[in-house]
Amino acid sequence: MFFYNQAIRQLQSRIAQGNARVQALKEERMELTRSFNAIKSSFTVAALQFFNGQLLENKDKADKHLDTLSPYNKPAWEAEAWNAWEPQKQDIHTPLYFGLMTTPLPDTDQVFGIPTIMDFIGHNKCVIVESGPEECNDVYAFFQSMALRINARLLHNVNFTFIDPSGFGKAFPIARQLNTRVDSGDLFRLLEEIGRDITRINQTYGLSDDRMFDSIADAVLINEKFEVIFVANFLKDYDRRVIEKLLKIAEQGPVAGKYVFIHHNTCEELPRDISLDGIANAHRVAISGDEFSWKMGNRQSIPLYWWPDEKPTDEITDLVIKKIKSSIPKENPIDWKAIKPANYWKETATQVIETTVGISGNRSPLNIWFGHKHSEDSRECSHAILAGMTGSGKSNFYHAFILSLACRYSPEEVSLYLIDGKDGVEFQDYKQLPHAAVVSLKSLPGLSRSILSDLTEEIARRNKLFSEEYGVDKYENFRLKSGGKLILPRILLIVDEYQELLEGDVNAEASAHLRLIAEKGRSAGIHMLLGSQRFGAANLMYAASIFANIEMRIAMKLSLSDRLALTEFGKEGKDLLANCDLPGKVVVNDRGGNDGHNKLGKVAIIKKDDRLQVIAELTAKSMEQHIPPELLITNIFNGTEQPHIIDNTQLAQLLNHNHWMDKQEMEQFARKEIYHGGIGEIGWFSGETPFVFWLGQEFNVRGHSNVVTRRRQRENVLIIGDNNDARYGIMFGILSSAVLNAPNTDVHFYIADKSIPGAPWSNVLPNFCNGLIQEMKYRQQFAGKNTEVINMLQTLTAEVAARKDIPEEERPQLPTIIFMAADLDRIDSLNLQMNKYGSPEETEAGKMLRQVITEGPALGIHAFISFEGVLPMYNVFNKRNLEFFRHRVALQMSEQDAFDLVRRREASRLQAHGNKPIAAFYIDIGSNKSSVFKPYIVSKGMSETFVKEIAKKLVNG
Ligand SMILES: Nc1ncnc2c1ncn2[C@@H]1O[C@H](COP(=O)(O)OP(=O)(O)OP(=O)(O)O)[C@@H](O)[C@H]1O
Numbered sequence: 008m009f010f011y012n013q014a015i016r017q018l019q020s021r022i023a024q025g026n027a028r029v030q031a032l033k034e035e036r037m038e039l040t041r042s043f044n045a046i047k048s049s050f051t052v053a054a055l056q057f058f059n060g061q062l063l064e065n066k067d068k069a070d071k072h073l074d075t076l077s078p079y080n081k082p083a084w085e086a087e088a089w090n091a092w093e094p095q096k097q098d099i100h101t102p103l104y105f106g107l108m109t110t111p112l113p114d115t116d117q118v119f120g121i122p123t124i125m126d127f128i129g130h131n132k133c134v135i136v137e138s139g140p141e142e143c144n145d146v147y148a149f150f151q152s153m154a155l156r157i158n159a160r161l162l163h164n165v166n167f168t169f170i171d172p173s174g175f176g177k178a179f180p181i182a183r184q185l186n187t188r189v190d191s192g193d194l195f196r197l198l199e200e201i202g203r204d205i206t207r208i209n210q211t212y213g214l215s216d217d218r219m220f221d222s223i224a225d226a227v228l229i230n231e232k233f234e235v236i237f238v239a240n241f242l243k244d245y246d247r248r249v250i251e252k253l254l255k256i257a258e259q260g261p262v263a264g265k266y267v268f269i270h271h272n273t274c275e276e277l278p279r280d281i282s283l284d285g286i287a288n289a290h291r292v293a294i295s296g297d298e299f300s301w302k303m304g305n306r307q308s309i310p311l312y313w314w315p316d317e318k319p320t321d322e323i324t325d326l327v328i329k330k331i332k333s334s335i336p337k338e339n340p341i342d343w344k345a346i347k348p349a350n351y352w353k354e355t356a357t358q359v360i361e362t363t364v365g366i367s368g369n370r371s372p373l374n375i376w377f378g379h380k381h382s383e384d385s386r387e388c389s390h391a392i393l394a395g396m397t398g399s400g401k402s403n404f405y406h407a408f409i410l411s412l413a414c415r416y417s418p419e420e421v422s423l424y425l426i427d428g429k430d431g432v433e434f435q436d437y438k439q440l441p442h443a444a445v446v447s448l449k450s451l452p453g454l455s456r457s458i459l460s461d462l463t464e465e466i467a468r469r470n471k472l473f474s475e476e477y478g479v480d481k482y483e484n485f486r487l488k489s490g491g492k493l494i495l496p497r498i499l500l501i502v503d504e505y506q507e508l509l510e511g512d513v514n515a516e517a518s519a520h521l522r523l524i525a526e527k528g529r530s531a532g533i534h535m536l537l538g539s540q541r542f543g544a545a546n547l548m549y550a551a552s553i554f555a556n557i558e559m560r561i562a563m564k565l566s567l568s569d570r571l572a573l574t575e576f577g578k579e580g581k582d583l584l585a586n587c588d589l590p591g592k593v594v595v596n597d598r599g600g601n602d603g604h605n606k607l608g609k610v611a612i613i614k615k616d617d618r619l620q621v622i623a624e625l626t627a628k629s630m631e632q633h634i635p636p637e638l639l640i641t642n643i644f645n646g647t648e649q650p651h652i653i654d655n656t657q658l659a660q661l662l663n664h665n666h667w668m669d670k671q672e673m674e675q676f677a678r679k680e681i682y683h684g685g686i687g688e689i690g691w692f693s694g695e696t697p698f699v700f701w702l703g704q705e706f707n708v709r710g711h712s713n714v715v716t717r718r719r720q721r722e723n724v725l726i727i728g729d730n731n732d733a734r735y736g737i738m739f740g741i742l743s744s745a746v747l748n749a750p751n752t753d754v755h756f757y758i759a760d761k762s763i764p765g766a767p768w769s770n771v772l773p774n775f776c777n778g779l780i781q782e783m784k785y786r787q788q789f790a791g792k793n794t795e796v797i798n799m800l801q802t803l804t805a806e807v808a809a810r811k812d813i814p815e816e817e818r819p820q821l822p823t824i825i826f827m828a829a830d831l832d833r834i835d836s837l838n839l840q841m842n843k844y845g846s847p848e849e850t851e852a853g854k855m856l857r858q859v860i861t862e863g864p865a866l867g868i869h870a871f872i873s874f875e876g877v878l879p880m881y882n883v884f885n886k887r888n889l890e891f892f893r894h895r896v897a898l899q900m901s902e903q904d905a906f907d908l909v910r911r912r913e914a915s916r917l918q919a920h921g922n923k924p925i926a927a928f929y930i931d932i933g934s935n936k937s938s939v940f941k942p943y944i945v946s947k948g949m950s951e952t953f954v955k956e957i958a959k960k961l962v963n964g
Pocket residue numbers: 340341395396397398399400401402403404590591592609610611612
């Protein structure tokens with residue numbers, strides 16, 4: 008019995024044990040189900056289907072299903088899938104594949120596996136991966152994979168930061184292939200920078216847990232990017248400040264679009280009062296030994312084994328990155344919204360000129376302004392500086408800025424001086440812009456400097472005018488006091504590549520001018536915007552005083568070294584600049600770079616066609632509105648090219664007068680200051696029948712070198728030089744000017760041309776005679792053959808004799824005679840002959856020539872004689888005949904010849920800057936006035952156009 012009882016008890020106990028085991032198994036199963044259900048919530052439908060057993064039951068079906076996954080979420084890096092992959096816009100919120108999870112199925116020897124996919128972007132999550140020291144490399148491999156998957160997901164909208172103080176970056180070989188935040192080497196500073204960025208983004212866009220970075224409209228995000236921060240071997244070589252900062256970023260970052268992956272090496276102990284468990288928003292995984300486990304929150308439940316996503320091969324990494332880089336950045340260019348023509352020119356520049364160039368932050372306008380704002384604590388902003396490396400979008404900035412300004416303000420309000428300091432032709436299209444007073448392309452530094460000097464003179468002129476005539480001390484008060492009676496626009500000087508101005512500036516002239524404009528420009532209503540690759544310039548003197556007056560700082564993408572070395576912005580501005588990684592992104596600060604006033608924005612892009620259309624509309628508007636003609640003059644200067652006579656704004660005044668000016672009008676025009684569109688020739692008295700002939704463009708903005716002849720002795724012109732294109736260009740300029748001085752009743756032409764037949768320049772003078780002079784019915788004679796030239800001299804000497812017989816008081820009525828003769832040394836009978844004593848003597852024909860030269864000018868017959876060199880000249884003239892030429896023009900020649908001809912060394916140094924542009928020297932021996940200029944070019948098409956233009960305007964009116 009006892010035996011049975013004992014057996015029964017044993018049985019009962021085994022039953023109880025069995026029951027307990029069944030109960031335990033039941034509980035285990037229930038726990039398993041609960042856990043799986045919990046896991047389900049973070050899996051996509053795709054994953055669930057595997058979970059439901061399909062992976063095991065039907066491998067084919069499962070494989071098929073795998074095929075439908077996008078490469079982003081496909082386990083393993085399959086070359087085939089990524090080869091076919093096209094980077095394109097996608098839903099950034101879909102979960103991210105991050106490894107394979109397996110678990111042994113209860114009661115079977117089968118293993119169940121699912122791809123794990125975590126909610127990431129937009130889910131306020133960070134990731135903490137724990138590992139022992141042995142598994143560090145597995146974690147780094149996993150991070151590499153994550154970085155590449157995230158990059159493939161977010162394409163150009165993400166930046167990465169890799170932190171690896173103990174391994175000196177070894178953990179992240181992929182870093183060099185991705186866009187990374189610039190690391191100055193100071194980890195704490197880097198994290199501080201990220202922290203400030205988070206604050207700024209939260210504040211700019213009003214972000215919170217309910218309204219996270221990813222939910223802001225795409226359009227607003229044009230200025231911002233997601234950022235993913237990978238942290239290797241956490242705790243080894245991380246100091247306390249860094250740890251605290253990092254954990255804060257991990258917690259706070261996701262709202263502002265900054266996500267952190269931390270690798271926690273568990274062999275390093277956390278400081279006692281710091282716990283990673285405190286990070287509520289972490290996905291946590293652990294890699295320990297050969298067992299991987301998945302924790303849901305803090306709960307360790309079922310034995311799940313996590314196989315982290317493997318590192319992609321180098322080939323796949325290269326392939327994916329290459330595809331991303333060559334895809335077009337998904338950035339939203341901002342369209343330049345033109346103001347409607349009906350709304351052009353509605354603003355006045357009395358206090359400020361201000362315009363929008365793009366948008367900043369949460370869609371507020373990004374403005375650039377100059378002047379004095381009485382609102383906003385009465386601030387002034389006189390000048391601006393813009394820095395951006397090549398490709399940063401500087402050119403587009405200029406276009407957007409110039410044109411939106413030109414649409415808002417009429418040429419009576421704003422006048423532009425545009426200088427392209429380097430080789431660029433950026434401002435080419437603005438030659439037609441009615442606001443452009445000066446457009447200078449490919450300028451030689453000397454020219455650019457002269458523009459600055461021009462502006463400093465204008466400052467002095469304006470300040471004098473304001474104080475003496477209006478009793479005020481600044482532009483704004485002048486505007487108010489003058490009540491619009493005197494029109495004086497604000498002037499804005501824009502110099503691209505301003506550092507070029509300082510090239511070869513031994514006397515620091517440019518620096519001195521810049522300083523003066525910087526300090527004194529504001530009161531005169533003269534502002535400047537200097538642009539360059541970087542803010543400073545090596546040769547800039549007085550930089551401190553210049554920059555102290557440049558309140559507006561504009562920075563686009565800068566080279567790393569320039570950004571780190573910046574002093575023009577505070578800490579905040581420098582941080583913000585890290586965001587300027589695409590063309591058009593810009594940081595603007597209108598308070599001298601002070602923190603708290605930076606705006607990160609994007610410049611609107613304006614296409615070339617739109618640009619040209621706006622310019623055309625503005626030009627048309629300037630015609631309708633009867634803007635004073637002197638405000639519409641554009642002085643064009645192209646540094647390396649010869650100028651065309653059409654670009655001569657003084658001459659254009661005569662041309663645009665639509666009929667020849669009468670003597671009084673001419674006198675008025677000639678005496679008007681060059682700055683106001685006149686010739687600046689105060690000694691012009693119409694009683695002396697003066698004529699003005701232009702030779703070429705001076706090496707300054709407004710100047711056009713000219714010869715003014717009067718009816719006095721010695722008023723002849725010599726033109727010497729072996730550059731025939733230039734020499735004939737000068738003659739062409741003289742003849743064209745003559746036509747503009749007076750109608751056919753008042754000028755006659757005698758032209759003798761002995762140029763080498765067939766030479767390119769040989770038809771300049773005949774063409775002129777046959778074309779313009781004939782068409783406009785000027786009396787003219789042309790001599791090409793030797794005998795014709797001799798006959799011409801006879802006619803002219805007879806004319807001299809006849810004029811002498813006319814009473815003096817009647818002589819002013821006689822028409823002016825222009826006698827132009829080229830290369831007369833090619834006529835033997837004009838060359839000096841040796842007499843029997845061996846000294847050179849004039850021939851008969853030579854004597855006639857001398858008579859015309861000596862007696863002609865006082866009688867209104869002026870000779871314009873040209874030779875290829877000083878020697879050929881001495882074949883025809885005695886040295887003493889030279890004194891009858893008050894006006895002398897020389898092209899590059901030897902020092903000896905230069906002294907002989909123009910008494911100055913300059914003529915031997917004309918081409919010191921190189922072959923282009925060709926330069927010439929003019930001197931008035933009488934007054935010692937001299938100038939260096941670029942002779943006009945005679946290109947056939949252009950000259951004909953010009954000639955036709957003259958005929959059309961002056962004859963037909
Ligand atoms: N605001 C913008 N938005 C979008 N794209 C822009 C913007 N600004 C410029 N880009 C693009 O960037 C490229 C470079 O622009 P841009 O020529 O203005 O730069 P840059 O700094 O003047 O360069 P470079 O000095 O080489 O002339 C162009 O293809 C242009 O279309």
